[in-house]
Amino acid sequence: MVNKSNDAEKLARQVGDTLRRIRHDRKMSLQELATITEVSKLTLGNIERGEANPSLSVIWKIANGLTIPISTLLNEDKEVLVSRKNEGNDVVSTNGACTLQSIFDTSNYGSFEIHRAFLEPNSEYSPGAHQIGVIEYVTVMEGELKIKIQDEYHHLYEYDAIKFNGDVEHAYINPTDSVTVLHFVMTYTKPN
Structure with a gap:
C-alpha cells in the first residue's frame, strides 16, 4: 500500500x-x-x-x-522512466476537482510534457490561461468531458481528443457521476 x-x-x-x-x-x-x-x-x-x-x-x-x-x-531526473498508474506524483487542484499525475517530460526545462488527470464526478477544474505558446492535446481515456475554451464548449467522449491553445482561459467539466480520466500532452514554445 x-x-x-x-x-x-x-x-x-x-x-x-x-x-x-x-x-x-x-x-x-x-x-x-x-x-x-x-x-x-x-x-x-x-x-x-x-x-x-x-x-x-x-x-x-x-x-x-x-x-x-x-x-x-x-518529475525526478532519471535516465529510464516507467510511469505506472497511481505511482506518479499527485498534485491536486485547490478545489479538489482535478488530480494531475505527471508522466514524462523532456529534461532540462523541456518543451513538452505528458500527464494523466482524474476529474472528479460532477466537477469543474479551471486552470486559467497558461503561458504564451502552450498547446494542449487532451484525450478522454474514460468517461466524458466538457471543455470550455473561452466562451466555446466542446463535449468529448471516451477516446475523443482535442487540441487547443492553452494560453487562453479554459475549463474542464466532468458532467457525469463517475471519474473522468484524461491524457494530456502539452507543448511549450518560447515566445518571440
Whole structure:
C-alpha cells in the first residue's frame, strides 16, 4: 500500500529542490521569483525548503512565471522512466476537482510534457490561461468531458481528443457521476 503522507513529503522536497536549482541557474533572488510568479516570497521559501506541499494552482503559477512545463517541477531526473498508474506524483487542484499525475517530460526545462488527470464526478477544474505558446492535446481515456475554451464548449467522449491553445482561459467539466480520466500532452514554445 502506498503511504500518501510519505509521497507528499517526497514530492514537496523534490519540487523544492528543483525550484531552488532553477532559481540558482537563472541567478534569481527569491523576491524576483515571487514577482514573476505572483506567489509570495514566504511561500516560495517554504516550498524550496520542502516545508510546503504546493497546490496545483501554485505549481502552475510557478511554472508559468518561469515559462517551464509543470512536469519539470514534478518529475525526478532519471535516465529510464516507467510511469505506472497511481505511482506518479499527485498534485491536486485547490478545489479538489482535478488530480494531475505527471508522466514524462523532456529534461532540462523541456518543451513538452505528458500527464494523466482524474476529474472528479460532477466537477469543474479551471486552470486559467497558461503561458504564451502552450498547446494542449487532451484525450478522454474514460468517461466524458466538457471543455470550455473561452466562451466555446466542446463535449468529448471516451477516446475523443482535442487540441487547443492553452494560453487562453479554459475549463474542464466532468458532467457525469463517475471519474473522468484524461491524457494530456502539452507543448511549450518560447515566445518571440
